[in-house]
Amino acid sequence: MKVLVxxxxxxxxxxxxPSIEAVKRLNDKIAxxxxxxxxxxxxxxxxxxxxxxxxxxxxxxxxxxxxxxxxRSRISIERVAINISDGRIPxxxxxxxxxxxxxxxxxxxxxxxxxIKAMVKEMNKRNIPAEISNTAGTYVCNHLMYGLLxxxxxxxxxxxxxxxxxxxxxxxxIDKKGSPSMSLDLIVKGLTIAIETAIKxxxxxxxxxxxxx
Amino acid sequence: MKVLVxxxxxxxxxxxxPSIEAVKRLNDKIAxxxxxxxxxxxxxxxxxxxxxxxxxxxxxxxxxxxxxxxxRSRISIERVAINISDGRIPxxxxxxxxxxxxxxxxxxxxxxxxxIKAMVKEMNKRNIPAEISNTAGTYVCNHLMYGLLxxxxxxxxxxxxxxxxxxxxxxxxIDKKGSPSMSLDLIVKGLTIAIETAIKxxxxxxxxxxxxx
Amino acid sequence: MKVLVxxxxxxxxxxxxPSIEAVKRLNDKIAxxxxxxxxxxxxxxxxxxxxxxxxxxxxxxxxxxxxxxxxRSRISIERVAINISDGRIPxxxxxxxxxxxxxxxxxxxxxxxxxIKAMVKEMNKRNIPAEISNTAGTYVCNHLMYGLLxxxxxxxxxxxxxxxxxxxxxxxxIDKKGSPSMSLDLIVKGLTIAIETAIKxxxxxxxxxxxxx
Amino acid sequence: MKVLVxxxxxxxxxxxxPSIEAVKRLNDKIAxxxxxxxxxxxxxxxxxxxxxxxxxxxxxxxxxxxxxxxxRSRISIERVAINISDGRIPxxxxxxxxxxxxxxxxxxxxxxxxxIKAMVKEMNKRNIPAEISNTAGTYVCNHLMYGLLxxxxxxxxxxxxxxxxxxxxxxxxIDKKGSPSMSLDLIVKGLTIAIETAIKxxxxxxxxxxxxx
Numbered sequence: 001m002k003v004l005v006x007x008x009x010x011x012x013x014x015x016x017x018p019s020i021e022a023v024k025r026l027n028d029k030i031a032x033x034x035x036x037x038x039x040x041x042x043x044x045x046x047x048x049x050x051x052x053x054x055x056x057x058x059x060x061x062x063x064x065x066x067x068x069x070x071x072r073s074r075i076s077i078e079r080v081a082i083n084i085s086d087g088r089i090p091x092x093x094x095x096x097x098x099x100x101x102x103x104x105x106x107x108x109x110x111x112x113x114x115x116i117k118a119m120v121k122e123m124n125k126r127n128i129p130a131e132i133s134n135t136a137g138t139y140v141c142n143h144l145m146y147g148l149l150x151x152x153x154x155x156x157x158x159x160x161x162x163x164x165x166x167x168x169x170x171x172x173x174i175d176k177k178g179s180p181s182m183s184l185d186l187i188v189k190g191l192t193i194a195i196e197t198a199i200k201x202x203x204x205x206x207x208x209x210x211x212x213x
Numbered sequence: 214m215k216v217l218v219x220x221x222x223x224x225x226x227x228x229x230x231p232s233i234e235a236v237k238r239l240n241d242k243i244a245x246x247x248x249x250x251x252x253x254x255x256x257x258x259x260x261x262x263x264x265x266x267x268x269x270x271x272x273x274x275x276x277x278x279x280x281x282x283x284x285r286s287r288i289s290i291e292r293v294a295i296n297i298s299d300g301r302i303p304x305x306x307x308x309x310x311x312x313x314x315x316x317x318x319x320x321x322x323x324x325x326x327x328x329i330k331a332m333v334k335e336m337n338k339r340n341i342p343a344e345i346s347n348t349a350g351t352y353v354c355n356h357l358m359y360g361l362l363x364x365x366x367x368x369x370x371x372x373x374x375x376x377x378x379x380x381x382x383x384x385x386x387i388d389k390k391g392s393p394s395m396s397l398d399l400i401v402k403g404l405t406i407a408i409e410t411a412i413k414x415x416x417x418x419x420x421x422x423x424x425x426x
Numbered sequence: 427m428k429v430l431v432x433x434x435x436x437x438x439x440x441x442x443x444p445s446i447e448a449v450k451r452l453n454d455k456i457a458x459x460x461x462x463x464x465x466x467x468x469x470x471x472x473x474x475x476x477x478x479x480x481x482x483x484x485x486x487x488x489x490x491x492x493x494x495x496x497x498r499s500r501i502s503i504e505r506v507a508i509n510i511s512d513g514r515i516p517x518x519x520x521x522x523x524x525x526x527x528x529x530x531x532x533x534x535x536x537x538x539x540x541x542i543k544a545m546v547k548e549m550n551k552r553n554i555p556a557e558i559s560n561t562a563g564t565y566v567c568n569h570l571m572y573g574l575l576x577x578x579x580x581x582x583x584x585x586x587x588x589x590x591x592x593x594x595x596x597x598x599x600i601d602k603k604g605s606p607s608m609s610l611d612l613i614v615k616g617l618t619i620a621i622e623t624a625i626k627x628x629x630x631x632x633x634x635x636x637x638x639x
Numbered sequence: 640m641k642v643l644v645x646x647x648x649x650x651x652x653x654x655x656x657p658s659i660e661a662v663k664r665l666n667d668k669i670a671x672x673x674x675x676x677x678x679x680x681x682x683x684x685x686x687x688x689x690x691x692x693x694x695x696x697x698x699x700x701x702x703x704x705x706x707x708x709x710x711r712s713r714i715s716i717e718r719v720a721i722n723i724s725d726g727r728i729p730x731x732x733x734x735x736x737x738x739x740x741x742x743x744x745x746x747x748x749x750x751x752x753x754x755i756k757a758m759v760k761e762m763n764k765r766n767i768p769a770e771i772s773n774t775a776g777t778y779v780c781n782h783l784m785y786g787l788l789x790x791x792x793x794x795x796x797x798x799x800x801x802x803x804x805x806x807x808x809x810x811x812x813i814d815k816k817g818s819p820s821m822s823l824d825l826i827v828k829g830l831t832i833a834i835e836t837a838i839k840x841x842x843x844x845x846x847x848x849x850x851x852x
Contacts, residue, residue: 012425069426073712073812073819082293082322082347086423098419099330109295109322117312127810129820134295135348138423165426170825171766173712180712180819181768186809206311210299210351212225213282213378286499286599286606340597342607383612384553386499393499393606394555399596438851495852508719508748508773512849524845525756535721535748543738560721561774564849591852632737636725636777638651639708639804 001033003195004060006051008067008140011042011092018169019066022187031196036060042092042140044085048147055151055159062160062198063148064114066191067141069133069165070172073180075123075190076133077116078163081146082109086138102146110149112162115201117209122197128190129182132209136163164194214246216408217273219264221280221353224255224305231382232279235400244409249273255305255353257298261360268364268372275373275411276361277327279404280354282346282378283385286393288336288403289346290329291376294359295322299351315359323362325375328414330422335410341403342395345422349376377407427459429621430486432477434493434566437468437518444595445492448613457622462486468518468566470511474573481577481585488586488624489574490540492617493567495559495591496598499606501549501616502559503542504589507572508535512564528572536575538588541627543635548623554616555608558635562589590620640672642834643699645690647706647779650681650731657808658705661826670835675699681731681779683724687786694790694798701799701837702787703753705830706780708772708804709811712819714762714829715772716755717802720784721748725777741785749788751801754840756848761836767829768821771848775802803833 007020023037038054040047055063069076083106087096116132123130136142145163152159167182220233236250251267253260268276282289296319300309329345336343349355358376365372380395433446449463464480466473481489495502509532513522542558549556562568571589578585593608646659662676677693679686694702708715722745726735755771762769775781784802791798806821 067426072426073817079297079351080295080322082324084292084324086421088421088423088425096421098421098423099417107322108320108324109293111295111297111321124813127813129809129812131816134351135424135426137426138292138347139425141426170768170821173768174763174766177770178712181821182809183822183825185824186822204312208299208301208309208311210301210311211348212301212352213280213285213348213350213354286604337600340600342596342599344603383555383608386555387550387553390557391499395596395607396609396612398611399609493852498852505723505777506721506748508750510718510750512847514847514849514851522847524847524849525843533747534750535719535746537721537723537747559852560777561850561852563852564718564773565851567852630738634725634727634735634737636727636737637774638727638778639706639711639774639776639780 001199002036002058002060003033004036004038004054004058004063006038006040006065008040008042012089014172017068018166018184018187019068021184022166022191023066025188026191030192031199033199040144044091044095044097044140044143047140047144051144051148052151064195064198065144065148065163067165070168071179072165072167074129074131076131076165077119078112078136078145078165079116079132079134080109080111081136081142081149083107083146084138085143088139091140102143103150106150110146110153113152113160114162114198115204117207118201118205119194119197120209121207123190123193126193128186128193130190133165134211160198214412215249215271215273216246217249217251217267217271217276219251219253219278221253221255225302227385230281231379231397231400232281234397235379235404236279238401239404243405244412246412253357257304257308257310257353257356260353260357264357264361265364277408277411278357278361278376280378283381284392285378285380287342287344289344289378290332291325291349291358291378292329292345292347293322293324294349294355294362296320296359297351298356301352304353315356316363319363323359323366326365326373327375327411328417330420331414331418332407332410333422334420336403336406339406341399341406343403346378347424373411427625428462428484428486429459430462430464430480430484430489432464432466432491434466434468438515440598443494444592444610444613445494447610448592448617449492451614452617456618457625459625466570470517470521470523470566470569473566473570477570477574478577490621490624491570491574491589493591496594497605498591498593500555500557502557502591503545504538504562504571504591505542505558505560506535506537507562507568507575509533509572510564511569514565517566528569529576532576536572536579539578539586540588540624541630543633544627544631545620545623546635547631547633549616549619552619554612554619556616559591560637586624640838641675641697641699642672643675643677643693643697643702645677645679645704647679647681651728653811656707657805657823657826658707660823661805661830662705664827665830669831670838672838679783683730683734683736683779683782686779686783690783690787691790703834703837704783704787704802706804709807710818711804711806713768713770715770715804716758717751717775717784717804718755718771718773719748719750720775720781720788722746722785723777724782727778730779741782742789745789749785749792752791752799753801753837754843756846757840757844758833758836759848760846762829762832765832767825767832769829772804773850799837
């Protein structure tokens with residue numbers, strides 16, 4: 001079994017991106033599976049092309065992309081990616097698409113192909129604050145998640161895949177009054193549990209975890 | 214021109230639902246169009262059937278559903294509805310679906326058929342705090358929005374339609390420490406501007422309004 | 427009976443200050459009392475001197491200062507003023523004291539001489555979201571509240587007095603994503619009830635309203 | 640040099656209190672000083688009596704009380720304690736005083752006798768999110784801080800002392816959607832730096848750290 005895990009490079013003025021830092025610290029074997037780690041540029045389309053190259057070369061059984069969600073207090077497993085890019089800020093190469101479709105021939109949205117409720121439950125059971133998120137935004141994170149699921153639907157029907165957002169780490173919030181953070185150790189532990197769960201569960205569990213709005 | 218506007222009955226232990234209160238206070242004519250107002254039960258599927266009946270009887274040019282998003286501080290125009298119901302709490306008849314598809318033959322998601330950026334811009338221009346939202350949740354609000362857009366896609370290709378979430382009104386937050394609210398007057402003014410804008414704009418404008426996550 | 431009510435001029439880059447806007451809109455008579463309105467500059471010490479002049483000229487029975495607390499969602503009645511100035515930003519004349527005592531011969535703090543619990547209860551009863559606050563900050567609002575109570579303790583032992591913080595109004599938060607606001611009408615109604623209550627109650631009521639931290 | 644550090648037992652339905660957990664994990668020597676650790680009951684007055692016993696027996700040079708501030712995202716050094724108890728919830732023995740003076744012969748408030756700005760700066764410098772807080776609330780934390788500073792002012796004029804609030808730890812927020820947390824390791828590291836700084840600095844530094852409200 002092989003699991004591809006990706007993290008992003010820093011963006012939006014940050015010096016580090018905890019997603020690639022956490023991915024780098026993952027063990028090379030989790031629950032018997034080989035973990036392949038790839039860094040993704042925070043750039044529209046270039047991010048997807050880098051991912052496609054890795055999917056093609058590695059042919060993983062599971063692909064999980066990880067990104068920074070500054071301001072969130074928990075690890076959040078994304079439920080859905082939508083076929084639109086709408087940049088609040090430019091990406092790392094200055095692109096700022098406004099309401100542009102990602103792939104013309106793609107569906108309006110794709111749901112994560114991961115046992116998202118089980119992943120949240122297992123993390124919570126081991127004291128890692130986690131939750132389902134119903135929006136990955138409209139920036140490069142959603143863009144990459146959409147690109148991953150588009151590829152899975154078009155080319156890799158047996159592959160599982162999805163996206164995990166993680167909070168800022170403490171050193172990033174020193175100058176951000178009021179912003180929550182999570183230690184890198186806890187994030188790495190949470191991602192490890194999430195990956196284990198993605199390996200173990202072929203079907204998701206029925207568990208309350210929706211949002212009223 | 215005819216505009217159908219719907220609001221919900223109270224749910225989740227609340228005595229009132231500001232969405233139907235606001236809808237009732239709208240003028241019967243806005244920008245020359247007839248405004249038809251319908252109250253929707255906060256019940257999975259029954260809500261959609263009530264809406265379908267109104268669409269069938271009234272054949273409106275535009276249909277806008279309004280719902281309460283307690284805890285939000287601004288009027289939010291929803292961008293997308295997803296094909297899933299995942300109830301955090303039971304609806305008003307005790308149904309609590311977990312991760313159930315709404316319409317088997319529907320798309321994974323539908324984007325609002327409204328000039329959402331223009332609606333936000335016009336409200337903000339007239340001092341009504343407004344924003345785009347990228348998730349309508351997974352409860353009856355998303356369910357109804359999905360049902361509306363499903364009907365538009367399948368039966369009424371020329372109809373515009375979408376969903377607007379509004380904050381609690383002040384009387385609802387007396388016992389909710391920390392929760393923001395918006396006065397009913399301001400909400401009614403905001404909805405009026407939103408409806409005017411939906412009438413006037415056939416194409417949306419290009420305007421920054423996305424989210425990083 | 428005479429009640430002095432003060433509001434501040436704009437500061438911190440804002441074009442308006444809702445405190446003086448709300449004060450200006452108060453009736454000239456509330457519960458039979460004459461309402462005298464004074465605008466205060468957002469400047470350390472100059473603010474207190476302007477207040478002292480008004481206290482001396484008007485000899486009010488009650489003095490209530492009102493200030494803007496951007497980011498709060500409710501009207502808050504301040505419980506205590508502390509003998510320190512610690513400016514996060516410069517005042518309107520460029521002064522930025524760091525940890526400086528306000529009056530060397532003053533107490534470390536003074537409690538509001540107002541029926542604060544009754545004021546909150548009466549506002550809430552009439553659907554105005556209100557609460558007790560245990561800190562007025564360390565900027566010009568706390569400074570003026572301290573100056574008022576210092577004067578009451580030293581020169582006007584029979585005068586009642588204190589401070590009320592109010593939220594941003596909607597037009598101020600258009601560009602402040604996530605910030606709550608309150609309509610000016612509701613603020614004016616709230617202040618009116620607060621003033622009536624200050625006139626009617628000589629003793630405060632026993633009512634839960636503390637904070638764990 | 641001897642430093643007394645106290646933590647509380649659990650209250651408000653929590654199974655643990657991170658304050659005593661963190662205090663227990665402190666080294667027995669910090670910056671050459673002996674660290675004496677005491678657990679305090681979350682009970683009005685009994686808490687102060689337990690502290691007074693420890694002050695009397697140990698005669699520390701510095702006394703720092705630590706408490707849980709659930710919902711805050713940073714370690715916060717309290718600036719001031721006020722002479723009032725106003726319980727939002729009952730304490731661990733069912734007492735719920737409303738607006739009661741703590742010590743009749745005490746001042747209205749006491750400022751912390753600690754280099755609070757230096758403590759925040761040193762923690763931030765080493766990537767521990769920290770800030771000044773201007774209110775310790777009106778519950779047992781403020782009560783104990785007031786009791787400590789009252790004793791310092793009346794009996795131990797050369798003793799330094801104050802109060803530090805810490806966030807929930809991750810395991811406490813599993814069921815508290817939206818609440819931030821901080822890992823126990825980081826809290827212990829933060830407290831260690833805070834204690835070192837309290838030992839090293841006899842005078843506080845001039846550093847921006849106030850609040851507008």
